Amino acid sequence: MKSSDQQLHLVLLSLQSCQAILNEKCCDTANLVAIAILDLRMKLNGITDSELKALCEKILDDQSRQASETISDGQRRPAPPPHPRDAHAMRTLSQAQNALKRRHATA
Secondary structure (H helix, E strand, C coil), X not given: CCHHHHHHHHHHHHHHHHHHHHHHHCHHHHHHHHHHHHHHHHHHHCCCHHHHHHHHHHHHHHHHHHHHCECCCCCECCXXXXXXXXXXXXXXXXXXXXXXXXXHHHC
Protein backbone atom coordinates (compact mmCIF):
# COMPACT_ATOMS: atom_id res chain seq x y z
CA MET A 1 0.00 0.00 0.00
CA LYS A 2 1.32 3.41 -0.94
CA SER A 3 2.08 5.95 1.73
CA SER A 4 -0.64 8.29 0.43
CA ASP A 5 -3.19 5.42 0.56
CA GLN A 6 -2.14 4.67 4.12
CA GLN A 7 -2.69 8.30 5.05
CA LEU A 8 -6.12 8.25 3.42
CA HIS A 9 -7.04 5.09 5.33
CA LEU A 10 -6.07 6.87 8.56
CA VAL A 11 -8.26 9.82 7.57
CA LEU A 12 -11.08 7.39 6.81
CA LEU A 13 -10.78 5.84 10.27
CA SER A 14 -10.81 9.28 11.84
CA LEU A 15 -13.91 10.31 9.87
CA GLN A 16 -15.70 7.11 10.88
CA SER A 17 -14.92 7.81 14.51
CA CYS A 18 -16.24 11.35 14.16
CA GLN A 19 -19.37 10.09 12.45
CA ALA A 20 -20.08 7.66 15.31
CA ILE A 21 -19.98 10.54 17.78
CA LEU A 22 -22.01 12.87 15.57
CA ASN A 23 -24.74 10.28 14.95
CA GLU A 24 -25.88 10.73 18.53
CA LYS A 25 -26.18 14.51 18.55
CA CYS A 26 -25.82 16.11 15.11
CA CYS A 27 -27.67 14.10 12.50
CA ASP A 28 -27.19 16.62 9.67
CA THR A 29 -23.48 16.94 10.35
CA ALA A 30 -23.16 13.15 10.63
CA ASN A 31 -24.77 12.87 7.19
CA LEU A 32 -22.24 15.30 5.75
CA VAL A 33 -19.41 13.28 7.27
CA ALA A 34 -21.03 10.13 5.79
CA ILE A 35 -20.82 11.72 2.34
CA ALA A 36 -17.14 12.52 2.92
CA ILE A 37 -16.58 8.91 4.00
CA LEU A 38 -18.36 7.65 0.90
CA ASP A 39 -16.32 9.94 -1.34
CA LEU A 40 -13.06 8.82 0.27
CA ARG A 41 -14.00 5.14 0.01
CA MET A 42 -14.83 5.65 -3.66
CA LYS A 43 -11.41 7.18 -4.28
CA LEU A 44 -9.60 4.44 -2.37
CA ASN A 45 -11.48 1.68 -4.22
CA GLY A 46 -11.47 3.28 -7.66
CA ILE A 47 -15.28 3.59 -7.87
CA THR A 48 -16.53 6.19 -10.33
CA ASP A 49 -19.50 8.50 -9.96
CA SER A 50 -21.34 6.60 -12.68
CA GLU A 51 -20.77 3.28 -10.88
CA LEU A 52 -22.19 4.75 -7.66
CA LYS A 53 -25.17 6.15 -9.56
CA ALA A 54 -25.81 2.74 -11.12
CA LEU A 55 -25.67 1.10 -7.69
CA CYS A 56 -28.09 3.66 -6.22
CA GLU A 57 -30.52 3.13 -9.10
CA LYS A 58 -30.30 -0.66 -8.70
CA ILE A 59 -31.01 -0.45 -4.96
CA LEU A 60 -33.96 1.89 -5.51
CA ASP A 61 -35.34 -0.33 -8.29
CA ASP A 62 -35.04 -3.42 -6.08
CA GLN A 63 -36.79 -1.67 -3.21
CA SER A 64 -39.55 -0.42 -5.48
CA ARG A 65 -40.06 -3.90 -6.92
CA GLN A 66 -40.17 -5.46 -3.46
CA ALA A 67 -42.70 -2.90 -2.27
CA SER A 68 -45.00 -3.62 -5.18
CA GLU A 69 -44.85 -7.42 -5.03
CA THR A 70 -48.22 -8.99 -4.59
CA ILE A 71 -49.32 -11.91 -2.50
CA SER A 72 -51.36 -14.77 -3.95
CA ASP A 73 -54.76 -13.03 -3.60
CA GLY A 74 -53.52 -10.06 -5.63
CA GLN A 75 -53.38 -7.57 -2.78
CA ARG A 76 -50.30 -5.56 -2.17
CA ARG A 77 -48.19 -6.74 0.67
CA PRO A 78 -47.38 -3.85 2.98
CA ALA A 79 -43.72 -2.96 2.92
CA PRO A 80 -42.00 -3.74 6.19
CA PRO A 81 -40.78 -0.71 8.10
CA PRO A 82 -37.20 0.11 7.19
CA HIS A 83 -34.51 -0.87 9.61
CA PRO A 84 -32.94 2.31 11.06
CA ARG A 85 -29.61 1.37 9.49
CA ASP A 86 -31.32 0.94 6.08
CA ALA A 87 -33.05 4.30 6.43
CA HIS A 88 -29.71 5.93 7.25
CA ALA A 89 -28.08 4.19 4.28
CA MET A 90 -30.83 5.38 1.95
CA ARG A 91 -30.50 8.95 3.24
CA THR A 92 -26.77 8.75 2.64
CA LEU A 93 -27.29 7.35 -0.86
CA SER A 94 -29.82 10.06 -1.60
CA GLN A 95 -27.40 12.73 -0.38
CA ALA A 96 -24.65 11.15 -2.45
CA GLN A 97 -26.87 11.26 -5.53
CA ASN A 98 -27.62 14.93 -4.86
CA ALA A 99 -23.91 15.64 -4.40
CA LEU A 100 -23.20 13.91 -7.72
CA LYS A 101 -25.88 16.00 -9.44
CA ARG A 102 -24.38 19.19 -8.02
CA ARG A 103 -20.88 18.08 -9.04
CA HIS A 104 -22.02 17.39 -12.61
CA ALA A 105 -24.00 20.64 -12.76
CA THR A 106 -20.89 22.66 -11.93
CA ALA A 107 -18.62 20.67 -14.26
